[in-house]
Every structure is written in C-alpha cells, then in structure tokens.
Amino acid sequence: MTEGGRIRVAMVHGPGPADRDGVGDYVERLVGALGEAGIEAVRVPVGSPGARSLRHWLPATLDAARRVRRLRPDVVHVQFAPSAYRFSGLPGLLPPLLPSGAPLVTTLHEYGWWAAPGWVPGPVWRPLERARLWDRETGRLVPASALVVVTNASHARQVRSRVGTAPVEVPLAPNVVDHGGGRQARVRVRDTLGMGRDDPLLAFFGFVHPVKGVRQLVEALPALRAARPRLRLLVVGGFTSQALPEAEARAFRAELGALAARHGVADAVTFTGHLPAARVSDLLHAADVGVLPFTAGVTTKSGALLTMLAHGLPTAVTVPDEPDPGLPLAEAVAVIGARRDPAAIADAVGPLLSDPGARRRLGVAARRLAARHSWSRVASAHRALYETLAGPGRPLDRRDA
CATH class of the missing domain: 3.40.50.2000 (Glycogen Phosphorylase B;)
Structure with missing residues (x-):
C-alpha cells in the first residue's frame, strides 16, 4: 500500500485514447473517480494505437507486465475488450507475468462472441473453460482472476455458463455527465x-x-x-x-x-x-x-x-x-x-x-x-472490491508492515 494506507491499483488497459475508444474513455473516467474515492489507480497501457501485428503485441504485453511489477501494486486490474487490443490474444498471457502477491481483477467490456483463434470449435474450449485453464476470449485472464467484473447481466450469464463462477456486476456510468447548461x-x-x-x-x-x-x-x-x-x-x-x-x-x-x-x-x-x-x-x-x-x-x-x-x-x-x-x-x-x-x-x-x-x-x-x-457509485463498488482483496487486515498488508 502507499503511504497513508491507500490501495494502489495497476490499471491495465488497451492503447486506445478516450476520444477513439469506449474502453479508453471508461478507464479515464474510472481512474479519476477512484482517485476521488481514495484509491490510487495507475494506468498501464498495453501497446500503441493502431498496432495489429504479432511483432508488436508480444513485446507490448511483456513490457506492460514489467511496468506492473515495478509498481508493486496491491491489486492488478485488467480492462478487457478484444477490440481494445486490436483482436490480439496475446494480452491473455499476462497473468503468469504479473506479480504473484497482487490479486488479479478482470473487467469484461465485451464478451460472448469472439475467440482466439477463431477457427477452434466451441466444444474444444468447453472443458478447458470449466477447468479454469483457459478462456477462449481472454486466455488466462478470466481463469486466473480473483474476481471477474462485468457491466451487464448478459455477460454475467456467459461467464457463469463458461467457467462456472459468478462475476461481480458493476453497471456502466454515462460517458458525459450533465454539465448543467x-x-x-x-x-x-x-x-x-x-x-x-x-x-x-x-x-x-x-x-x-x-x-x-x-x-x-x-x-x-x-x-x-x-x-x-x-x-x-x-x-x-x-x-x-x-x-x-x-x-x-x-x-x-x-x-x-x-x-x-x-x-x-x-x-x-x-x-x-x-x-x-x-x-x-x-x-x-x-x-x-x-x-x-x-x-x-x-x-x-x-x-x-x-x-x-x-x-x-x-x-x-x-x-x-x-x-x-x-x-x-x-x-x-x-x-x-x-x-x-x-x-x-x-x-x-x-x-x-x-x-x-x-x-x-x-x-x-x-x-x-x-x-x-453515477461514477461515484461505480468508484464505490470498485473500492469495495479492492478492499475485499487487499484492504486492512488482509494478508497482502503484511508486506508493508
């Protein structure tokens, strides 16, 4: 934890800027709202805008993992949508590269329609997903997560059906709040x-x-x-x-x-x-x-x-x-x-x-x-999740004693 006992979160996300990517916009607003709620969220983008090739995403994923380890966060939170990573499956390899002492949270912004690689038949994925070894869309992210967050009931049903665990639903908030005009x-x-x-x-x-x-x-x-x-x-x-x-x-x-x-x-x-x-x-x-x-x-x-x-x-x-x-x-x-x-x-x-x-x-x-x-409700829900995983009295706190 940071001085003063604030939980530090490494917020991992795609490279899209807020004006061109819905998830990028969400991350920008979430990080601001978390700051107001007393959580230090540090953004860690994976890759650069417009990148598509394997030669880009492999080193980008490795570099993001290195930056997360240097932060020594209390929680690692990955924001996932396949479009945010230009439909590369490589960010799904992040979990074994992350610091072992920090629990992983994954938020699914898109789910239930994609697979990497897409040519693998659905029945091949099912036993891997039920055993929490691999997820067709997120690789190791969902199976390795201490908590999975979804923004709607439809995605929650998909997660329960595939991996047999109940995700936490935190609804979205407006892209633009009322400025009072x-x-x-x-x-x-x-x-x-x-x-x-x-x-x-x-x-x-x-x-x-x-x-x-x-x-x-x-x-x-x-x-x-x-x-x-x-x-x-x-x-x-x-x-x-x-x-x-x-x-x-x-x-x-x-x-x-x-x-x-x-x-x-x-x-x-x-x-x-x-x-x-x-x-x-x-x-x-x-x-x-x-x-x-x-x-x-x-x-x-x-x-x-x-x-x-x-x-x-x-x-x-x-x-x-x-x-x-x-x-x-x-x-x-x-x-x-x-x-x-x-x-x-x-x-x-x-x-x-x-x-x-x-x-x-x-x-x-x-x-x-x-x-x-509201964004204040979204931030409060996230703070509650982080405190469950890394709040006062939790085992992770002993490393800062």
Whole structure:
C-alpha cells in the first residue's frame, strides 16, 4: 500500500485514447473517480494505437507486465475488450507475468462472441473453460482472476455458463455527465444552428459506426420532415475509433453525407465530430429527442444511452433480441418497433415530437434511471472490491508492515 494506507491499483488497459475508444474513455473516467474515492489507480497501457501485428503485441504485453511489477501494486486490474487490443490474444498471457502477491481483477467490456483463434470449435474450449485453464476470449485472464467484473447481466450469464463462477456486476456510468447548461445551453446552441426556439431537434450521440443505425436514422428524416420542415438532426460524436480505423471512418462519413444528399436532407444533418464533454452536454440539452437506433438494439451497457438519460433527454431506442431488465421500455425510453427500419424510427420519433407531456414524463424517468449509474457509485463498488482483496487486515498488508 502507499503511504497513508491507500490501495494502489495497476490499471491495465488497451492503447486506445478516450476520444477513439469506449474502453479508453471508461478507464479515464474510472481512474479519476477512484482517485476521488481514495484509491490510487495507475494506468498501464498495453501497446500503441493502431498496432495489429504479432511483432508488436508480444513485446507490448511483456513490457506492460514489467511496468506492473515495478509498481508493486496491491491489486492488478485488467480492462478487457478484444477490440481494445486490436483482436490480439496475446494480452491473455499476462497473468503468469504479473506479480504473484497482487490479486488479479478482470473487467469484461465485451464478451460472448469472439475467440482466439477463431477457427477452434466451441466444444474444444468447453472443458478447458470449466477447468479454469483457459478462456477462449481472454486466455488466462478470466481463469486466473480473483474476481471477474462485468457491466451487464448478459455477460454475467456467459461467464457463469463458461467457467462456472459468478462475476461481480458493476453497471456502466454515462460517458458525459450533465454539465448543467440547461435552458441557456438550449438557447445558445439553437442560435448557433440558426434554429428557432421551438424548431424540432433530434440528437444521436456516440461513436458513429455502421452498427449504430445512423444510415436508417438519416433515411427516416424525409418522413419526419414532411410534417416538420424545420426539423434538424445532430450526429454528435467522432467517426474514427478502435472499431473503425481512420480510412474506413472517412469513407463512412462520406457515405452518410451522400446518403443525406440523396434523400434531400443534407441541410438538416450536422455531423459534429468528436467534441469536448461540456460541448456535448450543451448539445444534448438543446435537443428535443435522442435517437439510438442500434442495429443490434440498445441496453444499459451503452454509455451513450446513459449519457442521454443523465441529461433528461427523452430517447427512442431499438430493442435487442434479449431485452435488458435494467432498462424499463416505454417507461424510461421510447421503443423503435424494428431494427434497421427507417419507417419504424419515424413512427416512434414522430409522436414523441408531437407530445410535450410524453417527453417530460420520459425525461423525468430517464434522470431517475441514470441516477443509479453515477461514477461515484461505480468508484464505490470498485473500492469495495479492492478492499475485499487487499484492504486492512488482509494478508497482502503484511508486506508493508
């Protein structure tokens, strides 16, 4: 432990910066929140952005392990998502390289759909996973962890099914907290956009990627504008990410621009790119309705959704095949009746724009739900985990006596 008895955590994560990687953004916010909760979390990135080759990831993994050992942490906490490590399985080799006296915690941000190598049949993995020898997605990380953390119930079920242990669920928190702009932000943003106070404004927020349904959202605009000619759409977020490298991001941005022009709504769509948090907060305060038409559906493991809810923004979402019990449909969000369907988006959003009372009710319920997903709660949950493993009176403390 550090002087004063503070627990020191080596926070191991992928190389993606916060403005291009959801896990990178999560780590940045978590480390800050832990500091306020009295935990010293030291970031240890593995690798460098854009790296893909075996020749990069092997030395990067070895170097990260060396840096962790030099820190002499009380706990090692690995943040795992395959995309964060450019789908390299090598970070899964970290556990035997880490200091033996520090318990390992692994947080799974993505789970249940990937394997390394992918050509190995599922039945081959199962006995290895049940014996806690190897996990098809994380290598030795999950089997060697003293605690596994997940952010949602779906991942928890996957972990229990594979390795037979119960993970700890710590829900996500908003990507962007409410900066308090309120009505002033609404007026300011609308003046900048050349909009009237009552002109309808939609907002999408998050990394812009083909699976987010932005194509269908743009295609829904002609039907929505037929009754509301002054309607505008803000697409708030960057295109380049760990999941969409720069060249592909440029191509997708151009595709969406051409799509908007083809549908005659180019003047109604504003692509903001990546913005500082305070500016994002202002734009969400200015919007009337949020729209997240993800092609796989939306759950509370979406930081973008939690951000909209934290701003009290009534939001319409698509529903996944396996609905999220933590997201009360039609109470905290409006439901888009079908995925990949522009008409369904228009059918859900149009009535919401026409009903101020419904928007107010959803906004109140949204804030109530978001209050259960604060960063202070996330930090408190992590502190409790760390204290269980390395707090006062635990065997690890004797090395500092």
